[in-house]
């Protein structure tokens with residue numbers, strides 16, 4: 444069930460009408476007549492003028508313009524493939540949260556289309572089907588806990604699906620286990636007496652209990668301490684390895700580099716980059732211009748490369764960068780390697796002398 448975005452633009456000041464019934468065509472594709480209640484002027488600025496930012500020097504969309512037509516998204520075209528782990532990055536206000544809300548039909552494009560398995564989810568039935576397959580975990584999901592007990596909170600979704608009590612019970616147990624919470628210990632507690640990290644796990648469990656095939660996560664580890672962050676990222680990675688398609692919005696480039704198959708970068712509502720972490724993070728200077736960094740090990744590798752150290756341009760994490768530097772340091776044939784371009788060797792720099800010594804093996 445791939446999710447295809449076709450030239451999707453979205454304006455909060457001219458959203459698509461919600462009630463479309465079967466008439467999916469009421470949402471205009473780019474170039475079509477505007478939807479009911481919309482004027483050409485509502486649609487045209489983004490749809491007509493803008494292209495993907497990476498592709499050209501196209502005129503800027505009216506992103507955040509003072510006249511009130513904020514194009515939160517502009518001409519976004521890409522396909523989320525089954526089984527992939529897609530990262531979404533971008534400066535604050537670039538449209539990340541708006542983009543993911545299109546994936547389960549929570550909001551609909553002002554122009555363009557979102558197709559799930561080839562079906563436009565402007566159609567009510569298709570949107571309902573998409574919703575049952577696509578679990579969205581919003582930022583700080585613990586803020587949406589509401590029931591008197593953990594059990595009831597996690598059971599809410601399955602009950603809403605009309606499932607029998609045995610099936611609901613099985614799902615609550617399974618999803619609490621998935622997030623490493625002990626059913627007997629926690630099911631009768633109020634969610635509000637749990638720690639923040641536990642509350643977030645409960646909120647996750649509530650989404651997993653719907654048995655989605657796709658998990659869309661908006662900054663899932665924001666605000667957690669380092670240990671809880673790692674636990675959560677490990678959980679997300681395990682869910683992905685278990686077969687779930689994962690989309691993760693994050694401001695942390697190290698996390699995106701580590702876990703994602705591809706990364707989509709937004710800039711002012713436009714698709715700025717889409718590719719593997721290697722491809723995206725090789726554009727370090729362009730990313731810097733839009734206020735984004737690269738993973739810390741990659742930044743060091745780029746700086747070393749600029750300083751004349753011959754690294755091969757691949758994507759580095761701390762371990763692979765350490766290996767590459769160690770190999771360079773030893774030298775291909777046991778020769779010391781100059782690190783400063785001035786002829787001083789690392790060994791010499793370490794010992795404080797100018798005399799070259801063999802590097803330690």
Ligand SMILES: Nc1ncnc2c1ncn2[C@@H]1O[C@H](COP(=O)(O)OP(=O)(O)OP(=O)(O)O)[C@@H](O)[C@H]1O
Nearest residue numbers: 455507513515533534535536537538539540541542
């Ligand atoms: N409910 C809303 N009404 C009007 N404008 C909105 C609304 N929500 C978002 N916007 C605007 O749409 C644009 C994209 O917002 P969005 O929340 O998608 O950005 P984001 O990339 O998720 O940002 P952040 O990193 O801060 O979470 C911004 O200009 C924002 O001000």
Ligand SMILES: [Mg+2]
Nearest residue numbers: 539540541661
């Ligand atoms: Mg957001």
